[in-house]
Amino acid sequence: MKILVTGGAGFIGSAVVRHIINNTNDSVINLDKLTYAGNLESLVSVDSNERYSFEQVDICNRAELDRVFNTHKPDAVMHLAAESHVDRSITGPADFIQTNIVGTYTLLEATRAYWNTLADDAKKAFRFHHISTDEVYGDLPHPDEQDGPLPLFTETTSYAPSSPYSASKASSDHLVRAWLRTYGLPTIVTNCSNNYGPYHFPEKLIPLVILNALEGKALPIYGKGDQIRDWLYVEDHARALYKVVTQGQVGETYNIGGHNEKQNLEVVQTICNILDALVPKDKPYAEQITYVTDRPGHDRRYAIDSTKMSQELNWQPQETFETGLRQTVEWYLANQTWCQHVQDGSYQRERLGI
Template sequence: MPSLLPEGINRVLVTGGAGFIGGAMVRRLLAHTTATMFNLDKCGYASDLTGIERLGPEAVQRHQLLRVDLTDADATAAAVRQADPDLVMHLAAESHVDRSIDGPGTFIESNVIGTYNLLQAVRAHWEALPAERQQCFRLHHISTDEVFGSLGATGRFSETTPYDPRSPYSASKAASDHLVSAWHHTYGLPVVLTNCSNNYGPWQFPEKLIPVVILKAVAGEPIPLYGDGANVRDWLYVDDHVDALLLAATQGQLGRSYCVGGHGELSNKQVVEAICALLDQRRPAGAPHARLITPVKDRPGHDRRYAIDPTRISTELGWQPRHNFEEGLAATVDWYLSNLDWCDQVRERAGYAGERIGVGA
């Protein structure tokens, strides 16, 4: 079987591997490598293993779930010892801005304290490795473009953009980025960092914009559009992000950060209207779905615009997105229409019925 991993990388620990991006990473490595996968996840409200379980018995045999909350330092250290990894990819995070507005403490505990606990556990593991394994070992920390704050009408984020987080979520991720960088410079821990733009695609928990719009429209319910709908995001298809993460994790320069964006700048209103147009084609009985678009009060502290300049990862590592937004969105809409039962199941399990959250600033 062809491998996406270099020689010597046989045991991979992914934190947050039952989440959206982490799950996509676990599925890719199970399907296209022979590595043994250790999936450290606290199995919170948005966690789900269905996509991994659908890969079949051979892949599932190489997948081991370690149900651990990173805020538990002792359990985290024990999980790292059990996994004995050659590569750690740290994707576990509380990531929904709206939820961070209502409950910021959870984000500080998970994203800051959890990252600290992981760094300490990984550092102890790395320092105890024999020399040949030490040379191959890496920790890859995955973060967000939201740490950079809000852009005006022009310009794009890059690796030299000053940090300027505006929400409890982005502030907690900024703190975790700084911790990872400090453990590299102070202790020599071999790390790589990436900051990505908004991800979308199959298996995303239906609280984020694109799945929310699809499910609201299918149900004939009002589609909430925050404020004037002109807030701009740079949309990145999740499989393209996985491509970038694997390149950064295995070929990136130690101590270096890489910004990953999908060349997909669109306003929220444009995204919502594009989803409605696709649904008009696929479910004409409900057309025009755009009639359901309903402006609502804007989110507190809503950043106006994000955009990423991915020149570094493109020139140094050869990464380019394989999907444009139109292709990726069509594939995403079709996936959700074919998996409405899954959406119902995960929302019911999480006790979330699609209601708006994050308005209580």
């Protein structure tokens, strides 16, 4: 196959590109605008491969999208290009509306125009795989709010987004499904839980805490730190996404989770414990933890039921939270140059979304 990956220089997108090039015989066209979080250094290991090519294109630019489709003639699209940080969406929602909604619409229309030119067999085999988030579902009951078994997000959970980011992703999900229903474009949607792992831009919790800890800076915890997330190692997610685009059924939704519900405070404390063992200093890193005013509209709990992925596509996460987090910390310790380059001139780990 020849797969067009949008947002392939981002965190999850680059993991998908590396997985495809390193573990399959497929070719990848990486289409990325290279905003602040897009970084070609994350693809150095594959950028000389003859099955890899790069196009610096904004998904809102229809003419350029048409050129890319006509030049490369992909067999599938994996759409990961998105603004994705909740705090940034609170500060500046316009970019999220433009990229996540208008950009997805523009990509759908460019894909549809190209798809309509294909022969019947190629049309039937084509896939448009839209990668989304569990945040479109809103939040779930927290353990301190009710007794007994707690619910999980399933593929039929109603949408109730809380932030400008999740609302824009919910909108893009609806557009993708509408293009299947109205135009017959063969689409699939996946919704994932919080990803973590190597090459993660340090505005997100885990890389921010690792880098702040090493520099002796405060480790900020929103509110009481009791917000619960299901953590998914990014390389497990990349494997799942490839399974979906190659084996998933048109019109289906697949939820992808890591089976690791953790409170934010526990995540930060675990990072501190790993650093205490790997890079000990005179005081425990946990002494750098500080509590700050919570994020507006902060969802309290996310948790995904991945039963459908397991039963229908035979996928399970390979990493536990403990093994994945230790690998992540070790990667950041070994890749300080990458960390410096992605922050130069754009972001110095200041708080956003106040």
